[in-house]
Amino acid sequence: MRNGDETAVILPPKPLPVSVAASLRTLSIFAGAVALAVVVHLIASKNEPPLETRFYTIFLCSVLVIALITAPSQIFWPRLRRWRQTLHPILAATALLLCLWEVVTSGVRLLPLPYFPGPAKVLHSLITDRMLLFDSTWHSLILLLSGYALGVIAGLITGLCIGWSPPVRYWGMPLLKVVGPIPATAWIPLAMVVSPSALISAVALIALAVWFPVTMLTASGISNTRASYLDVARTLGAGRGYLIFRVAVPAALPNIFIGLFMGLGASFLTLVVAETVGVKSGLGWYLSWAQGWAEYGKVFATLVIMAAFFSTIMTALFKVRDRMLVWQKGVIKW
Amino acid sequence: MVMTTDAEGSTLQLRDVRKSFPDPGDPINRRLVLPGISVTLAAGELVSLIGPSGCGKSTLLRLIAGLDFPDSGELLVDGQSIPGPSAERGLVFQDPNLFPWLTVRRNIEAGLAARGVLQQKRSEVKEFMRLVGLEAFADAYPHHLSGGMAQRVALARALINHPKVLLLDEPLGALDAFTRMRMQDEVLRLWQNRRTTMLLVTHDIDEAIYMSDRIIILTQRPGTIEQIIPIALDRPRDRSSSDFLSLRSEILELLHFAGNRSSQVTA
Numbered sequence: 001m002r003n004g005d006e007t008a009v010i011l012p013p014k015p016l017p018v019s020v021a022a023s024l025r026t027l028s029i030f031a032g033a034v035a036l037a038v039v040v041h042l043i044a045s046k047n048e049p050p051l052e053t054r055f056y057t058i059f060l061c062s063v064l065v066i067a068l069i070t071a072p073s074q075i076f077w078p079r080l081r082r083w084r085q086t087l088h089p090i091l092a093a094t095a096l097l098l099c100l101w102e103v104v105t106s107g108v109r110l111l112p113l114p115y116f117p118g119p120a121k122v123l124h125s126l127i128t129d130r131m132l133l134f135d136s137t138w139h140s141l142i143l144l145l146s147g148y149a150l151g152v153i154a155g156l157i158t159g160l161c162i163g164w165s166p167p168v169r170y171w172g173m174p175l176l177k178v179v180g181p182i183p184a185t186a187w188i189p190l191a192m193v194v195s196p197s198a199l200i201s202a203v204a205l206i207a208l209a210v211w212f213p214v215t216m217l218t219a220s221g222i223s224n225t226r227a228s229y230l231d232v233a234r235t236l237g238a239g240r241g242y243l244i245f246r247v248a249v250p251a252a253l254p255n256i257f258i259g260l261f262m263g264l265g266a267s268f269l270t271l272v273v274a275e276t277v278g279v280k281s282g283l284g285w286y287l288s289w290a291q292g293w294a295e296y297g298k299v300f301a302t303l304v305i306m307a308a309f310f311s312t313i314m315t316a317l318f319k320v321r322d323r324m325l326v327w328q329k330g331v332i333k334w
Numbered sequence: 335m336v337m338t339t340d341a342e343g344s345t346l347q348l349r350d351v352r353k354s355f356p357d358p359g360d361p362i363n364r365r366l367v368l369p370g371i372s373v374t375l376a377a378g379e380l381v382s383l384i385g386p387s388g389c390g391k392s393t394l395l396r397l398i399a400g401l402d403f404p405d406s407g408e409l410l411v412d413g414q415s416i417p418g419p420s421a422e423r424g425l426v427f428q429d430p431n432l433f434p435w436l437t438v439r440r441n442i443e444a445g446l447a448a449r450g451v452l453q454q455k456r457s458e459v460k461e462f463m464r465l466v467g468l469e470a471f472a473d474a475y476p477h478h479l480s481g482g483m484a485q486r487v488a489l490a491r492a493l494i495n496h497p498k499v500l501l502l503d504e505p506l507g508a509l510d511a512f513t514r515m516r517m518q519d520e521v522l523r524l525w526q527n528r529r530t531t532m533l534l535v536t537h538d539i540d541e542a543i544y545m546s547d548r549i550i551i552l553t554q555r556p557g558t559i560e561q562i563i564p565i566a567l568d569r570p571r572d573r574s575s576s577d578f579l580s581l582r583s584e585i586l587e588l589l590h591f592a593g594n595r596s597s598q599v600t601a
Contacts, residue, residue: 228431235399236495237421238448246447250435327435327475 030088031067033095038064040099044107045120055127056120063095117297125297126304133286133305140271140282140309143199147206148267152260155211159218159259163252164244169223176215184209184266185273192278202274209270210263217259221252254328257321264317268310283309343378343531344412344422344498346398351407353393367393369556370407375499378529380522382542384585385552385560391535394557395501398533399425411499421449424492428504430484432476438487439463439472445494455494462490465524482513486520493524502534506541514538518545522569539585543578544571551588561588 038060045053074081098119104110106118117125126133162172184205195201225248233247249256275284283306290298351371354364367390375381383391396402398409400419409416411423432441443459446452463469466486476484485505492500505521506514518541525532536542542549549563563585567577 226431228427228429229433231396231399231401231419232425232427232431232491233444233448234401234419235421235423235425236445236448236491237419242448246444247433250433253435325435327437327477329475 030084030092030095031064031071033092033099034060034064034067037095037099037102040102040107041120044102044118048106048118048120052124053120054124056123059123114294114296117300121297122300122304125295126301129298129301133283133301136281136283136286136302137305137309139279140275140284143202143275143279143282144206144267144271144313147203147271148210148264150203151207151210151263151267152214154207155214155259155263156218156256158211159215159256160222160244160249162215163219163222164248169219173219176212176219180212180216184212184270188274188277198274198278198280202271202279205274206267206270209266213262213266214256214259217255217262218252221255221259222248224255225251254325257325260317260321261314264314272306342496342498342528345377345410346375346499346531346533347408347410347413348373348394348398349408349410351394351397351404351409353390353397353402353404366556368397368404369558371557371559372407373550373559373562375531375533377531379548380525380532380534380546382534382536382546382549383552384536384539384542384549384589385557386554386589387537389552389555390557391552392503395425395503395533395535398499399423399501401425421445421495422497423499423501424495424497425501425503426485426488426492426505428507430476430481430488432479432484432487432491434476437473437475438468438479441476441487442490442494445491449495458494462494465493465527466490466520480513481509482517485509485517489521489524493528493530496528497530499531499533502532504535504537507537514541519570521545526569539582539589540573543567543581543585544573549585551585 038057041053041056041060045057070080070084074084102118102120105113105116106120158172158176161168162176163169187205187208188201191201191205192198195204229247229251230243233243238247271282272284272287275282276288279285283302287299287302287306290296290302348371351368352366353368354366357363357365371394383394385391393402397404398416400416400423416423433444436444439459440447442462443452443456446455446459460469463472466489468483468486468490471479471483476487479487489505502521506517509517521532522545524530534542534545543565546565549565551560551563552558553560563581565581567575567581572578
């Protein structure tokens with residue numbers, strides 16, 4: 001009787017079968033790329049002080065060893081094989097890119113020094129100054145998270161009020177539309193005068209940068225809740241609390257997450273600017289300090305750390321979204 | 335009209351219910367949708383509402399649900415006037431309107447959760463899932479369901495609150511012909527179990543004859559009651575019996591769709 005209905009349930013796609021022959025191709029591509037990088041490095045670093053290039057040599061060699069070991073062991077370990085199978089083009093491309101970077105900088109000196117150091121120099125700075133870099137990352141993390149959390153909480157509350165209540169919308173929306181688009185960094189001169197400490201004003205500025213997109217998207221999500229969902233909930237006996245927090249908020253959640261992502265991007269920008277001009281710690285501060293001493297190896301090391309730092313936080317937010325919006329799976333892809 | 339002593343349903347009484355809406359093209363005049371409807375549904379009765387598009391059928395259901403208020407007139411459930419929406423009057427739309435962020439189980443629970451009685455009545459959830467045959471899909475999300483399944487969840491969600499009146503706004507309108515006939519039997523089975531008073535808006539004359547105790551035919555807007563036709567056939571009804579077919583042609587005649595009279599339609 002329910003035949004037609006049952007087939008409507010979508011099954012997850014089966015993983016593609018991976019052959020051993022294909023896995024050996026993986027070995028040749030990635031390991032070959034790394035081997036090429038090692039050779040290029042050894043040639044290019046002949047003129048460099050060996051102390052500065054030592055770490056990079058060790059790094060490349062250990063990657064090569066890992067590539068050589070994982071290639072045969074994946075025959076016995078299917079999970080590793082699948083993982084390598086999907087990642088090996090990217091890994092190989094990364095190795096080739098490092099290789100190219102080394103050729104252009106340390107190799108043929110196409111780019112002016114000291115502004116464009118080679119990968120060996122950057123890795124050397126990264127390792128020798130690791131304590132200070134770690135400390136700076138830690139301070140940035142604390143500052144970023146406190147500002148972001150504050151902005152998100154404030155944005156959710158104001159967004160909810162504006163989205164749900166027409167009077168609040170009437171008064172709040174014009175204010176939001178006029179004040180909101182001002183970049184948070186434009187408030188720096190004022191923040192420096194008003195706030196007792198640079199740290200507090202930085203937290204406030206990051207919160208402000210996050211608050212605007214979160215408020216905007218939350219408000220629009222809440223006010224665009226399908227009227228029929230609310231009607232249905234009312235005929236089920238729902239009170240106001242249920243209508244707001246169990247119907248409007250979940251219905252607005254996809255929108256709210258767009259706001260959270262926009263806010264996160266704005267918070268990175270504000271964090272780095274605030275640390276560069278006022279706060280005496282963090283990655284932004286380290287970056288401008290290294291630039292002041294013309295230590296471009298350290299500048300690039302900071303950029304590497306920032307890339308890892310910010311993308312990790314972004315990935316964490318994606319994970320949270322995937323968990324909370326699991327019901328959208330298969331409906332929307334973004 | 336069939337009535338049993340254990341009916342969950344209530345009587346539903348409409349007295350001269352009038353409703354108009356602001357006309358978007360004409361700010362001075364209001365558009366009259368219902369000029370004054372009076373009708374009474376007995377407890378446990380299943381009544382269909384048929385009429386041309388825009389005649390105010392859905393408006394009438396919204397008024398009974400308490401989602402809208404009439405300009406004048408009275409709506410009474412068991413003699414009490416309707417103060418606003420409540421779990422006593424369930425509403426099922428053509429679009430199942432399941433909450434897409436909740437699983438099937440949680441959608442069915444929503445009726446209890448909204449009233450804050452989920453803890454006490456959790457045991458009923460299973461029973462209702464069995465009633466509509468969805469135990470196997472308890473943890474599926476709505477976008478995985480077919481139209482018929484989704485509508486069954488919507489029915490279970492409305493019924494779990496044991497409404498005294500169930501309002502059905504073309505609930506089967508979006509389904510294919512076979513699923514639709516199967517669902518008609520399912521709604522009838524639910525109705526026979528619980529004796530909920532049901533008011534069913536439909537465009538399908540066969541569906542109205544097959545299911546209801548009485549059929550109310552509304553005129554073009556402003557909607558007034560053109561005729562109320564009692565259906566005295568025994569259940570289960572045979573869609574191809576001669577009585578069924580003669581009722582069908584009678585109603586088609588009333589709606590001015592009968593063959594050679596269609597040219598005489600008056601506005």
